Amino acid sequence: MSPKLLHQPWQLLAHLGSREERSLPHHAVSTCDGDSPGGNNLWELNADSDTPVPSVVHSQPWWEQPHGEVASNHPLKCSVNPCCYFPCQHQGVCVRVGLGGYECDCTRTGYFGTNCTSPELWTRLHDWLKPSPAFYHFILTHFKWFWDIVNSTFIRDTLMRLILTVRANLIPSPPTFNSDYGYISWEAYANVSYYTRVLPPVPDNCPTPMGTKGETIKIVIEDYVQHLSGYYLSLKFDPELLFGTQFQYRNRIAVEFNQLYHWHGLMPDSFVIQGEEYSYEQFLYNTSMLIDYGVEALVESFSKQVAGRIGGTQTINANVLQVAIGVIKESRQLRLQPFNEYRKRFGMKPYKSFQELTGEEEKAAELEELYGDIDALEFYPGLLLEKPQPNGIFGESMVEIGAPFSLKGLFGNPICSPEYWKPSTFGGETGFEIVKTASLEKLVCLNVKKHQLLLCPSHEAMGNEENQGREFWSRALPQKLGPGST
Numbered sequence: 249m250s251p252k253l254l255h256q257p258w259q260l261l262a263h264l265g266s267r268e269e270r271s272l273p274h275h276a277v278s279t280c281d282g283d284s285p286g287g288n289n290l291w292e293l294n295a296d297s298d299t300p301v302p303s304v305v306h307s308q309p310w311w312e313q314p315h316g317e318v319a320s321n322h323p324l325k326c327s328v329n330p331c332c333y334f335p336c337q338h339q340g341v342c343v344r345v346g347l348g349g350y351e352c353d354c355t356r357t358g359y360f361g362t363n364c365t366s367p368e369l370w371t372r373l374h375d376w377l378k379p380s381p382a383f384y385h386f387i388l389t390h391f392k393w394f395w396d397i398v399n400s401t402f403i404r405d406t407l408m409r410l411i412l413t414v415r416a417n418l419i420p421s422p423p424t425f426n427s428d429y430g431y432i433s434w435e436a437y438a439n440v441s442y443y444t445r446v447l448p449p450v451p452d453n454c455p456t457p458m459g460t461k462g463e464t465i466k467i468v469i470e471d472y473v474q475h476l477s478g479y480y481l482s483l484k485f486d487p488e489l490l491f492g493t494q495f496q497y498r499n500r501i502a503v504e505f506n507q508l509y510h511w512h513g514l515m516p517d518s519f520v521i522q523g524e525e526y527s528y529e530q531f532l533y534n535t536s537m538l539i540d541y542g543v544e545a546l547v548e549s550f551s552k553q554v555a556g557r558i559g560g561t562q563t564i565n566a567n568v569l570q571v572a573i574g575v576i577k578e579s580r581q582l583r584l585q586p587f588n589e590y591r592k593r594f595g596m597k598p599y600k601s602f603q604e605l606t607g608e609e610e611k612a613a614e615l616e617e618l619y620g621d622i623d624a625l626e627f628y629p630g631l632l633l634e635k636p637q638p639n640g641i642f643g644e645s646m647v648e649i650g651a652p653f654s655l656k657g658l659f660g661n662p663i664c665s666p667e668y669w670k671p672s673t674f675g676g677e678t679g680f681e682i683v684k685t686a687s688l689e690k691l692v693c694l695n696v697k698k699h700q701l702l703l704c705p706s707h708e709a710m711g712n713e714e715n716q717g718r719e720f721w722s723r724a725l726p727q728k729l730g731p732g733s734t
């Protein structure tokens with residue numbers, strides 16, 4: 249069919265040579281058969297380049313034609329992914345915009361511009377001063393007398409450190425792609441049965457499902473943790489806060505965190521929905537509650553009903569009591585150290601008595617009888633029985649031990665790393681903006697029918713910046729916590 253068949257995109261790229269800004273329009277639009285004078289030319293996207301481009305090639309990229317030609321009326325002909333041309337230079341990431349457009353994410357590449365080709369000042373200087381690899385190699389493999397001196401001084405360590413950092417920085421961490429996922433995704437990060445890849449495979453399409461993860465972390469920190477902490481300091485989800493510090497972007501759930509998070513004391517004694525009270529027997533496993541009342545009614549009711557207090561000497565509702573018993577059994581099987589040891593481990597003073605722990609006499613005496621010594625008190629019971637903070641939901645230890653696990657888990661997510669935290673990971677600037685402005689209020693209010701939730705402001709009001717409501721919870725919840733269950 250074509251006189252000059254290009255099987256591989258990189259064969260074409262060899263023709264293009266160095267591509268400057270002008271060679272690729274920002275939102276380049278691909279051409280379809282018949283609607284351009286150029287006609288059947290997949291690579292015409294680059295036709296304004298001054299380097300020669302083959303005039304007649306396949307209508308489809310090689311990876312879309314495993315069994316030969318695609319029919320001339322095939323829709324593939326009209327939807328060429330511009331990222332297939334690798335327009336973004338200097339490790340910029342290509343994101344599709346609409347059908348035929350693209351955007352280069354130049355974040356932290358040291359370059360800017362449509363195709364990340366304009367160097368920032370420091371980059372320009374760095375590039376100008378940087379000797380070639382051949383030069384380094386020559387120096388390193390000649391002048392033995394010189395190296396004999398270097399090797400016996402501190403300069404040896406300095407140079408070795410330089411080599412280690414320069415070389416290691418070329419390998420992304422957290423890892424980026426694998427052979428099935430050419431975009432930053434949970435699967436590419438977490439599925440360790442694949443090799444990782446430094447460069448993505450040649451793209452066919454570029455979906456980017458990382459957005460929901462980012463929204464979740466934003467909401468968890470700025471709405472949920474904010475609410476739980478009771479802090480007046482306004483918590484902020486901004487991964488860039490950690491870019492100047494040593495931080496490992498990974499996390500493993502600890503047994504202690506799993507044990508600590510058994511907050512079944514939060515559960516109320518019954519469920520009040522639109523004025524009707526339902527028992528556990530009526531509520532659990534009863535899916536018709538959701539179907540009949542709908543999400544709006546349930547959110548409205550549960551955000552207004554007072555929760556049980558976790559800390560202090562409240563009892564846990566009988567329906568979830570077995571879970572708490574299970575936690576204690578598990579902790580014995582796993583030989584968890586006593587509560588006071590964990591107090592010390594997390595920077596707190598060990599309690600000297602049960603009275604000091606509970607802040608009262610009666611339960612303290614019972615515990616004394618049960619354990620004999622405050623240093624024998626177990627981890628989970630210690631967390632639940634500690635006197636709560638004034639107006640708080642639980643005691644000091646739950647916060648001091650829980651917060652490090654929680655924050656490490658949230659900020660240790662790979663999307664917070666300099667490698668991932670950029671627009672292209674979230675499908676472009678629009679997706680990045682959604683992540684950076686996510687809130688519980690938006691999540692709920694933009695997903696229920698208009699006017700069905702009295703808590704929600706009008707949709708228009710929610711769109712504007714000043715009204716990026718963190719006040720959702722304060723409208724929803726009573727200021728004071730309830731007395732706890734039973």
Ligand code: HEM
Binds near residue numbers: 506510511
């Ligand atoms: C009606 C309400 C609830 C019921 C019936 C319930 C029931 C259960 C059950 C049966 C288990 C498994 C226990 C085991 O494996 O021995 C469990 C685990 C757990 N629950 Fe709940 N729960 C409820 C509410 C909550 C709430 C409000 C929290 C608060 C965060 C919570 C946190 C946990 C945690 C962290 C685990 C351990 C999960 C794991 O190890 O994978 N639960 N729950």
